[in-house]
Amino acid sequence: MRLIEWRDRTAPLSAADAPFLALGNGRSHGDVCVNDGGTLLLTRGMDRLIAFDRGTGIVDCEAGILLGDLLHWCLPQGWMLPVVPGTRFITVGGAVANDVHGRNHRVAGSFGRHVLEMDLLRSTGEHLRIGPEEHADLFAATIGGLGLTGLITRVRLRMIPVSSDLMLTESIRFGHLDAVWDINDRLGAEWPYTIARIDCIARGRRLGRGVLVAGRHAPPQPAGTPVPRWRGRSRSLPFDMPFSLVNRHSVRAFNAVYYRAAPLPGRRLQHVHGHLFPLDRLRDWNRIYGRRGFYPYHCVLPHAHARDGVRTLLKRTAASAQGSFLAAMKTFGDLPAPGILSFPRPGVTLALDFANRGPRTLRLLADLDDIVSAAGGALDPGQDARMSVTMFRRGFPQWERFATLVDPAFSSTFWRRMNP
Amino acid sequence: MSATPRRIAIFGATSRIATETARLWLARGVALVVVARNPERLRMLTDDLGIRAGGLAEVDAVTADLADLDALPALWQSMTDRFPDLDGVLLAHGSLPDQARCEATPETMLHEIRVNALSAMSLLTVIANDFEARRRGIIAVIGSVAGDRGHRSNYVYGAAKGMLAIFLQGLRSRLHGSGVTVITLKPGFVITPMTQDFDRDGLLWVRPERVARGIVRAFERRRDVVYLPWFWRPILWATRLIPEPVFKRLSL
Numbered sequence: 026m027r028l029i030e031w032r033d034r035t036a037p038l039s040a041a042d043a044p045f046l047a048l049g050n051g052r053s054h055g056d057v058c059v060n061d062g063g064t065l066l067l068t069r070g071m072d073r074l075i076a077f078d079r080g081t082g083i084v085d086c087e088a089g090i091l092l093g094d095l096l097h098w099c100l101p102q103g104w105m106l107p108v109v110p111g112t113r114f115i116t117v118g119g120a121v122a123n124d125v126h127g128r129n130h131r132v133a134g135s136f137g138r139h140v141l142e143m144d145l146l147r148s149t150g151e152h153l154r155i156g157p158e159e160h161a162d163l164f165a166a167t168i169g170g171l172g173l174t175g176l177i178t179r180v181r182l183r184m185i186p187v188s189s190d191l192m193l194t195e196s197i198r199f200g201h202l203d204a205v206w207d208i209n210d211r212l213g214a215e216w217p218y219t220i221a222r223i224d225c226i227a228r229g230r231r232l233g234r235g236v237l238v239a240g241r242h243a244p245p246q247p248a249g250t251p252v253p254r255w256r257g258r259s260r261s262l263p264f265d266m267p268f269s270l271v272n273r274h275s276v277r278a279f280n281a282v283y284y285r286a287a288p289l290p291g292r293r294l295q296h297v298h299g300h301l302f303p304l305d306r307l308r309d310w311n312r313i314y315g316r317r318g319f320y321p322y323h324c325v326l327p328h329a330h331a332r333d334g335v336r337t338l339l340k341r342t343a344a345s346a347q348g349s350f351l352a353a354m355k356t357f358g359d360l361p362a363p364g365i366l367s368f369p370r371p372g373v374t375l376a377l378d379f380a381n382r383g384p385r386t387l388r389l390l391a392d393l394d395d396i397v398s399a400a401g402g403a404l405d406p407g408q409d410a411r412m413s414v415t416m417f418r419r420g421f422p423q424w425e426r427f428a429t430l431v432d433p434a435f436s437s438t439f440w441r442r443m444n445p
Numbered sequence: 446m447s448a449t450p451r452r453i454a455i456f457g458a459t460s461r462i463a464t465e466t467a468r469l470w471l472a473r474g475v476a477l478v479v480v481a482r483n484p485e486r487l488r489m490l491t492d493d494l495g496i497r498a499g500g501l502a503e504v505d506a507v508t509a510d511l512a513d514l515d516a517l518p519a520l521w522q523s524m525t526d527r528f529p530d531l532d533g534v535l536l537a538h539g540s541l542p543d544q545a546r547c548e549a550t551p552e553t554m555l556h557e558i559r560v561n562a563l564s565a566m567s568l569l570t571v572i573a574n575d576f577e578a579r580r581r582g583i584i585a586v587i588g589s590v591a592g593d594r595g596h597r598s599n600y601v602y603g604a605a606k607g608m609l610a611i612f613l614q615g616l617r618s619r620l621h622g623s624g625v626t627v628i629t630l631k632p633g634f635v636i637t638p639m640t641q642d643f644d645r646d647g648l649l650w651v652r653p654e655r656v657a658r659g660i661v662r663a664f665e666r667r668r669d670v671v672y673l674p675w676f677w678r679p680i681l682w683a684t685r686l687i688p689e690p691v692f693k694r695l696s697l
């Protein structure tokens with residue numbers, strides 16, 4: 026793979042380097058951000074702010090800027106990104122191309138809903154302004170378009186006003202899967218941000234036990250209140266572990282403490298970063314999986330089959346004893362995602378990660394595929410290295426229409442895998 | 446002696462490392478004069494810095510090709526006319542040449558020496574006298590670990606950065622006691638456009654933000670010679686200890 030540091034939003038592509046693919050911050054765990062035999066356009070250096078309207082919170086920025094960089098600068102001015110995923114170390118371009126979602130999907134929908142327009146560089150040499158009115162087809166293909174429609178150079182976003190950088194948060198423990206749905210419904214209106222962390226090792230009566238974490242933006246605190254401050258530093262694991270630290274015993278021990286024994290913080294104030302990006306405290310956390318890495322398994326099941334589907338998925342996972350700590354469940358609301366290939370859709374999304382134990386793990390994932398398919402669900406292409414072509418086409422029935430909008434000189438290892 | 450300068454001029458401001466440093470300084474309320482050769486890129490940078498500063502710090506731009514040595518004294522004069530309170534400079538421009546082309550033609554080799562060493566030394570000759578007369582200021586220049594020893598893979602670049610380092614050593618000594626600080630910054634492997642053709646995996650490679658934090662710290666502490674990150678100091682110390690008969694065989 027040839028690498029080109031893409032510095033300027035005005036620079037042209039040179040045909041000799043095709044096939045192209047943009048790379049944001051490389052936080053997709055899978056091959057949507059890999060382009061074997063082609064060229065990667067590194068966009069991190071294209072990270073300038075272009076315009077900002079303090080009154081309306083509309084910002085124009087280059088696509089390589091990190092969400093964390095935007096937050097660092099806009100939060101103190103009372104503006105917040107409308108949608109953030111579980112890490113702030115991703116680029117705006119990556120957020121668009123995977124049409125990412127946050128814990129507030131029920132009320133905010135996916136990231137793409139807040140994009141007002143973009144500039145897209147095509148290999149034809151055209152630099153198109155695209156939006157819901159201009160080149161609407163390309164706009165819809167580019168949101169959630171996995172980088173395949175060209176290079177996004179500029180994005181215009183609408184932010185939301187917040188009155189502080191703090192959140193009021195609440196954690197509630199639930200003893201088994203059935204309980205979570207009620208809590209979820211109950212918290213719905215008042216708490217825009219919710220996520221359930223699930224123990225995917227527990228079986229039987231305890232199947233699907235976990236902790237529901239809810240949050241909402243807090244008003245400014247009266248003078249003198251001790252408020253949590255954000256200390257920027259995060260720790261990192263400098264090396265891949267020689268072997269995976271994620272095994273049956275470590276996970277069981279961790280989960281037993283987290284889901285049963287440890288006292289929960291209850292209601293408290295947290296900094297936005299501390300609440301929404303807990304994994305960012307440990308950079309390169311995926312290194313705990315060791316050199317062989319892990320398989321993400323991120324799926325969505327439509328509401329009609331969500332409860333049964335999630336139960337079956339968790340049963341199968343628990344029976345395999347391969348589950349890991351990082352199981353998260355979120356509700357997707359009914360606000361439609363604007364992208365042709367967007368992953369978010371009404372339903373429930375479950376994110377499981379599995380240490381790579383070779384064929385045994387792949388067999389388990391194939392079983393999970395059957396459950397997801399039967400429930401009419403889909404897998405997240407942005408977090409995938411193994412889904413089958415059938416699974417992709419079923420989950421994204423508009424793929425043929427999408428394919429007509431792909432830039433012929435852009436491609437990825439993922440896309441070639443889906444179009445053998 | 447004041448702490449961080451009030452207004453800093455950054456030469457080669459569109460470089461990745463300089464851009465990150467500029468953002469940090471703005472957040473601390475330091476006024477900036479950014480100098481670069483490419484007007485369009487410079488405008489995009491000043492727009493970005495202006496929005497980030499949010500009216501709290503001033504940002505001004507000057508376009509100049511720093512390889513044009515004859516124009517440098519007038520360039521500095523015009524800058525101090527406009528901004529009499531300039532009391533810090535960061536020289537960040539540089540180019541990592543194609544070593545093979547430098548070996549093939551003297552003109553290429555000389556051009557690289559001009560961009561990486563002579564231009565900075567010309568500028569510094571003017572700036573040093575100016576700061577010395579005013580008895581204040583911080584002068585910082587980005588050299589490189591490549592200037593600590595000659596390597597077969599990049600000795601033209603290394604020679605230029607090494608020349609710069611020796612020049613700065615002398616200048617620092619000359620200005621000692623005059624109220625002017627001279628800082629030599631020596632980054633190691635940094636992920637920037639300059640190094641896009643390298644295989645940049647491994648623990649020694651760092652992002653430019655980290656180097657930028659080191660530069661800001663070096664200004665605050667008025668250091669003499671700074672390796673960025675710090676671990677290059679012991680690495681270079683060990684490298685310099687290798688006897689020449691052994692070193693010449695190493696394919697570094």
Ligand SMILES: Cc1cc2nc3c(=O)[nH]c(=O)nc-3n(C[C@H](O)[C@H](O)[C@H](O)COP(=O)(O)OP(=O)(O)OC[C@H]3O[C@@H](n4cnc5c(N)ncnc54)[C@H](O)[C@@H]3O)c2cc1C
Nearest residue numbers: 049050051052053110111116118119122125126171172177
């Ligand atoms: C700890 C963690 C938590 C996460 N939590 C969530 C979550 O809650 N919700 C969620 O939705 N996702 C989540 N993710 C996934 C992450 O948000 C996405 O993978 C995101 O797309 C990564 O962005 P990136 O900048 O790293 O892009 P990359 O991974 O580098 O690229 C992703 C895709 O974007 C394309 N792309 C990037 N920049 C451009 C551009 N300028 N023009 C065109 N295409 C471009 C690439 O070609 C690629 O197809 C999480 C990831 C991590 C590591």
Ligand SMILES: NC(=O)c1ccc[n+]([C@@H]2O[C@H](COP(=O)([O-])OP(=O)(O)OC[C@H]3O[C@@H](n4cnc5c(N)ncnc54)[C@H](OP(=O)(O)O)[C@@H]3O)[C@@H](O)[C@H]2O)c1
Nearest residue numbers: 459460461462483511512537538539589632634635637639
């Ligand atoms: N990257 C590393 O690993 C590394 C290691 C050690 C030292 N350094 C040094 O760090 C400094 C910054 O480099 P970087 O890594 O940030 O790379 P970069 O982004 O490629 O920056 C190099 C800069 O030098 C400018 N420049 C080159 N020739 C010029 C000229 N004649 N006149 C004016 N400006 C000129 C370029 O201007 P344009 O923007 O117009 O192209 C560019 O902004 C350089 O001095 C470099 O030698 C880098």
